[in-house]
Amino acid sequence: MNKLGVHALVWEAGWSHDECSRAIARTAEVGYDFIEAPALDPGSIDVDFTRRQLEKNGIGINFSLGLDADTDISSGDREKAGRGTKRLEDAIALARDLGATHVCGILHSAFQKNAVPTTAAGVAMSVDIIGHVAEIAARSGITLGLEVVNRYESNVLNTASQAVEFCRRVNAPNVKAHLDVYHMNIEESDIASAIRDTGDYLGYFHTGDSHRGYMGSGSIDLAQVFRALVASGYEGPIAFESFSSRVVGQPLEGILGIWRNLWEDGQDLAAHALMYTRAQLKSAQETLKQAERSRLP
Template sequence: MSKIGVHSFVWSAGSSKGDLENALNRTHELGYKLIEFSYLDPRQVDVKWLAGRIQDLGLDVAISMGLPPDGDISSSDMAIVGNGTDILDKAIALVRDLGGSKLAGILTSAHGKQEHALTKRGWDNSVTALSKVADHAKAAGVTLNLEIVNRFESNMLNTAAQGLAYIHDTGASNVLLHLDTFHMNIEEADVGLAIRHAAEKIGYIHIGESHRGYLGTGSIDFGAIFDSLIAIGWDDYLTFESFSTTIVDENLSLKTAIWRNLWDDNLALAKHARQFIELGMETARLKADLVRQAHLPIE
């Protein structure tokens, strides 16, 4: 059985106790093993209560986020870099306090379309800052999973190969790649080959369709993706991510250009996604087994 997670925005963009409780219960009831939250403000959320509920339901948890413009660690303004470092440190503490081990998302630069190309100074500032943050994360038992996103959401890491170069420059063992099939479908020459090439440094994976809706109803070749995941021996989480105007987050929905209503029934959507991923991975395993079997004649 595959380890499958779900992004909480499938359930709600709210962070009230009721919203969080509903998201946790739905995640558990549908057989998901991990819930991913976009960054939650500890000043507005009872973190101890939430950690307890996550544990009660036997779930794992991941936190994802994108750095804001005033926290862009690739900035030439060191005050902005310092603010970004503080933001990342607080996110690491949240992951730790919730009992998780994965911080994911756009952690290397501001999330959003940029109007200028990345500079060498920007790259170096980001690497230097994240290297220090990685030390804090390691002490907290947290990995930093750098999301590789399309050109309209970052001017820094758009391909897995760029992510590998960045990780190399940090020299940190707990800095890994966060791959997302939606973004890879836009930027990679071949998604399956990119997964195989980056295999040793992948820490987290988002499974999302080309239009962010029901899996299998867009243009992504999930068969090739599942084949690649089986080939590299992937045994960590595959987290389903989907967005629709049915559920709106003021910040993320604008930055990710969620203009279309791709689903209304989130229960049906989430049930379908879990089954789609499980069947896709099982099919890929069966194919791999057939390739390995010699089927020699019987004497």
């Protein structure tokens, strides 16, 4: 059964003690299984305090992050790659100490708009480093989710098929594709087919909608998305991700282009997303039973 989570930026812009406490409490109150916390700076997260809040509220945690230009492991620059390796190792240590099962996001390259395409040497360097980090993560039972994002946020993995190829090159059982319906809506020719074709390489999934607002209020055919997830047998985590200028500050506001309020009430947004996701999963599961129910006597 899929564990359902929500991104912390639905609640708070940072991870101070007060922000951490509120975000975790609200996630639990709505009924999610886990919170996805940003680990852009792993060292800024108070492990002991966060653990106490998770235990108090009875939920889990996973982490996501994106490397920056100075830590880009696909840059071909060994000094940058070294800093990126350290950032990823720190994120794995954080996840280990808080009992997380997944570290996801743009782990494979810089989270930025690029002016030039990636290179074969850069991809090879990224593959080697992800393989090294995967060995460390495996010791703590942690899966790495390589997020497939649109062309304005990375020049390495923009489609599900690229993520599958990357995972095959790494050849580690705990390196998986992290698909996000918002990005897939931009880059994929057929979202449902891309999900099915990813198959067992799919390890983490982000739900949302075309404008990153309320699920079902955009232009994505989410019914087909959930049917594809269920039909492919995906049982991994599903996290709802949504951004609004009401919460998100810099640098993410600028990188993601979050210039307007798509919602005012994070509690209502998150509750709606959980209800919507559960309903879509149930509908998709019932769809698979139709052939059996339609047999002639």
